[in-house]
Amino acid sequence: MSSMTGPQFEDEVRRIARARWSSAAFDGAAIVDGRERDGIFVTDEMVHAIECTVLRTKAKAEEDCKKLAKLVKSLRSQYATRGVKGWFVTADEPTADQREAARPFNPDVQACSFQQFCAPLVDYREYFSLRSKYRFGSASDPQTGSIDLSHEPYVAVDLFDINNSQRNSFFDLAQSMRNSATRTLLLGDFGAGKSMTLREIFTSASKGYEKREFARFPIHLNLREHQGQTSVQESLERHARSIGFPNPSQLVRAWRGGFADILLDGFDEIASSGWAGFNKKLKDIRYSNVALIRNFVRETPFNSSILIAGRRHYFDSMSELRASLGTGLQFKETAIAEFTAEQAAEFLSRRRLSGKIPDWLPSRPLLLSYLMSWNVLQDDLVQLAEAPGWDYLLHRICEREAQLDIGLDGSTIRELIERLATIARTTGDGLGPFTRDDLAQAFTQVCEYAPQLGSDIALLRLPGIGNPSADDGTRSFIDQDLADTARAGDVARFIIDPFDGSNSQVLTVQGGLGDIGAAVAALVLKDMDIRSGSLRTALEKVRTSALAENGCLGPDIFKVAQLMGTALDGQPVHISSAYCDEIQLSNDDPDMSSVLFRDCVIQSLTIESETSDKNIPTFKNCLIGFLQGRASAKDLPSDRFDGCAIEEYSAWASTTSGFMHLDVPPGLRVLLSILKKLFLQAGSGRQSSSLFRGIDQRARHYVPQVLQLLAFEGLANELNIAGKSIWVPIRKESSRARSILASPNTSTDVLVIKCKVLV
Known part of the structure; x- marks a missing residue:
């Protein structure tokens, strides 16, 4: 309070006095006996006289207390039936000299600090x-x-x-x-x-x-x-x-x-x-x-x-x-803002943990705390697997939402988010939007009754769902990884019981499961000991359903089976008239030789080196946009590819880890990794943080430089969505990106030349 001027302090004391003695709300400064008084407040039982000061001198205190004592005596004669009390209010705690100045006039004059004067308002x-x-x-x-x-x-x-x-x-x-x-x-x-x-x-x-x-x-x-x-x-x-x-x-x-x-x-x-x-x-x-x-x-x-x-x-x-x-x-x-790297490190160190936070994990205090409570954050934090991490986080996030006391438990809230993720998969980018009718429909399907009192809160504040760009009442997922985690729910439920009509909407999905979603579904099904027979039954149900035509559910189930390590050999299994963003075949896959993709559209098919031809599916009359791992039709096993139209080939295929081991300059290795993620993997864009994944520590400082070059050369744009940096590929440059990926050592593209000399 000492920063106030004298008049300002007087105004503040009078304001508090009016709050303390509300019946005297219109009282204040007054002239008594020809002298100006800082405040006189008359109530039904008491009269309160006030002198206040921001000064701390003994002389000022003695002058004010004498003046106040004389005023109290004068007011007693005027208000004979009421008590009268004088208040000497100081801006700061009264000094010993100030208290001593008031002592001779006790109890008529009370010396107190501004805080003490305010205290009766509230304990x-x-x-x-x-x-x-x-x-x-x-x-x-x-x-x-x-x-x-x-x-x-x-x-x-x-x-x-x-x-x-x-x-x-x-x-x-x-x-x-x-x-x-x-x-x-x-x-x-x-x-x-x-x-x-x-x-x-x-x-x-x-x-x-x-x-x-x-x-x-x-x-x-x-x-x-x-x-x-x-x-x-x-x-x-x-x-x-x-x-x-x-x-x-x-x-x-x-x-x-x-x-x-x-x-x-x-x-x-x-x-x-x-x-x-x-x-x-x-x-x-x-x-x-x-x-x-x-x-x-x-x-x-x-x-x-x-x-x-x-x-x-x-x-x-x-x-x-x-x-x-x-x-x-x-x-x-x-x-x-999300934690910076320094803040995240401080957050961990204060809890006696160290190490690097996984790149896939948003640096939010709640999510870090949840993983700590799971006892999975050890010295080598980066080894924490993405799919089980997101599965656990979605579980904890939904349990937290249930604490709002809206009549929904955590598992119901999770299923509601998962159903909305399925609805969002019928849209262009798989994130939405969905309308208020979609919200009501999802709620009714999951809860088996229409939204009621309190349900509006659950629907309007679901985690990971918001309105990144719309002003029309619609909602979309704002977190790509959380959305992909949620997509796994209905897929897993369909595989468990493909004849449950309440989950039929998953048959209509258009955008495929991402790596996280497929891995989460595989985790759930493995925990329930789901085996090959259930996967076969689910694929047969998809094949015979008119709802699934041109959908992605069949390829989703195939991808989940791969990650489960469950072979689909023996009797033929058909995936017909489906659309698929990406299929990756490797030598680590289980035997998928009985699977037949017929009349499907496959955006990207990767056959990694050393993959055995005898274990891969058969593709008949399929349209394949880009085939990695084979140079031409002559490189393909004739008994596995029948009547397929393949628009473009690449003679080799690699993972991000493979790129990092190529004998090329490090800036070029980073370029190849980013081009693969932007142009060859499913999805319409990538968060900046995801572009660092799989790149070793020594090469990570090249990522921002490479991104600047991509933007300058017109291959990618940076967008800011919901406060997050998202890099989106310029699709008309796809052929240029694939040309670089196909021949990085011999390419004369200016982008390659610039990346080779980065330091």
């Missing part, structure tokens, strides 16, 4: 004690589920302004709330650390207030606990009762007086008072859900800070978010 020590023992949003120990996080070290996350991408720190936000009245939106995807950040801000602010470094104390609300509420007063009173605070009215009074900062966690977690069977527009539902937040924004005094946190993709657009929350231009809009 902040008891509030802090009770609040710190209660849950902070979704923050909990990932291993035990305990809400006691006193032992959990916090690593400060970086924040960035979503309007200009300027990077800030957690400390900047905490400091701005301390020094001035700020209004902030804190946005982030699931697991980014929103609740932990708000908990840390609350803890920091409460300690600062107790040390008299902060003029306002924090009030933290879990919005999930205020379903259907619109009144700020009622929400504060419910919050007080929830934590066991005995004087709810104190919180209301402190808030109205501008003596408290408000932290609101989880705007995406408030359910509407009614679902109305999706008859209402989702936009209207969201607007109705957050009425309480609009009232907080509208009614909170402007000299208090407000911090509102929630999932970035809950709303269709930032304009809808601003209109629904009532934030407008006065709010600073920030988002939580």
Whole structure:
């Protein structure tokens, strides 16, 4: 408080006095006996006279206390039936000299600090004690589920302004709330650390207030606990009762007086008072859900800070978010960034772990914590397999969502996400969009009843699903790897029971399973001891179903069988009229000689070196866009390829690991790896992080340089989707990319020449 000028401090003391003695709300400074007094407040029982100062000198204290004692005596004669008390209020803790100056006039004059003067508004020590023992949003120990996080070290996350991408720190936000009245939106995807950040801000602010470094104390609300509420007063009173605070009215009074900062966690977690069977527009539902937040924004005094946190993709657009929350231009809009490499290392070291985090794992605190609780993060973290890791993470993420108390358990939420992943596979890029009707359909199929009260929250905040570009109420998956993990669910269920009509939608899918999805499905089926007979039955069901024509389910099952190591030999197995992004055949595959691909479209077929012709499937009347591993039709076994049209051949094929062992300059090795991932693997784009995978540590520093060259040469573009860097191939340059891959040693392409000389 010492940073205030004298007049500013007087105004602040009068503001608090009006909050303490509400019946004297219109009182304030006055002229008595010809002298200006800082404040006189008359209530039904007492008269309070105030002198306040920002100075710490003994002389000033003696002057004010004498003046105040004389005023108390004068007021007693004027208000004979009421008590009169004088308050000598100092900006900081009174010095020994200041207390000594007031002592001769005790009990008429009470010397106190500004914090002591404010204390009767609310018993902040008891509030802090009770609040710190209660849950902070979704923050909990990932291993035990305990809400006691006193032992959990916090690593400060970086924040960035979503309007200009300027990077800030957690400390900047905490400091701005301390020094001035700020209004902030804190946005982030699931697991980014929103609740932990708000908990840390609350803890920091409460300690600062107790040390008299902060003029306002924090009030933290879990919005999930205020379903259907619109009144700020009622929400504060419910919050007080929830934590066991005995004087709810104190919180209301402190808030109205501008003596408290408000932290609101989880705007995406408030359910509407009614679902109305999706008859209402989702936009209207969201607007109705957050009425309480609009009232907080509208009614909170402007000299208090407000911090509102929630999932970035809950709303269709930032304009809808601003209109629904009532934030407008006065709010600073920030988002939580993923951990940097240094922050991730600090996160692990504080938990006595070391090593490198797997490239496939998004660097979010929640996901790292989950893997720690699984006891899989050892010294060599990079060895953690991608498919079991994502399978476990999706399980834990869904269990966490179930804690919202919406009547759905974790396994149901996972199946709901998996069904939406199947619906998304009927779209162009396999990520969506899907409409509100799709959401309702998926919910009804999985739960066997229509969405009801509370279900809107489950559907509108599902992890990994948002609105990266649409402003029309549709949703899409925003995390490619999570989407691929979820795609495995319906495929595995179909293989287990292909005659279950509730899962028939998977027959219509158009985009194939990725490597992660196929591996997750293989894990699930191996755990259930599913064998060759079940796979054969599932493939036969696909062959005879009209729904599956031109679909991808047959090739999906083939890919899963490969990863399971389950041979499909013996009686012929037909995959007919299917579309397939990619088939890879290697010498490590089980015997697939009984499989016949008939009349299929296969974008890319790879036959790795040393693959035995006798174990590979037969291809009849298929259209194959690109065949790697054979130079021409003469290189193909005639009994395995019959009547096929093959547009392009490459004489050799390699994995990323193979590229890394080629006897070419390292920059060129990196180029070949990236071209393969962008142009030959399934999918419409690759996250920047995935382009580092499989490249040894010594060559990784070439990746950014190669990407710049790809963009300059017009082979790829970088997009920013949902805050993530995505590299998308320019498909018209496919022949150029494949030409480089086919003959890297002899190519005269300018891109090859530039990559050879990178240092």
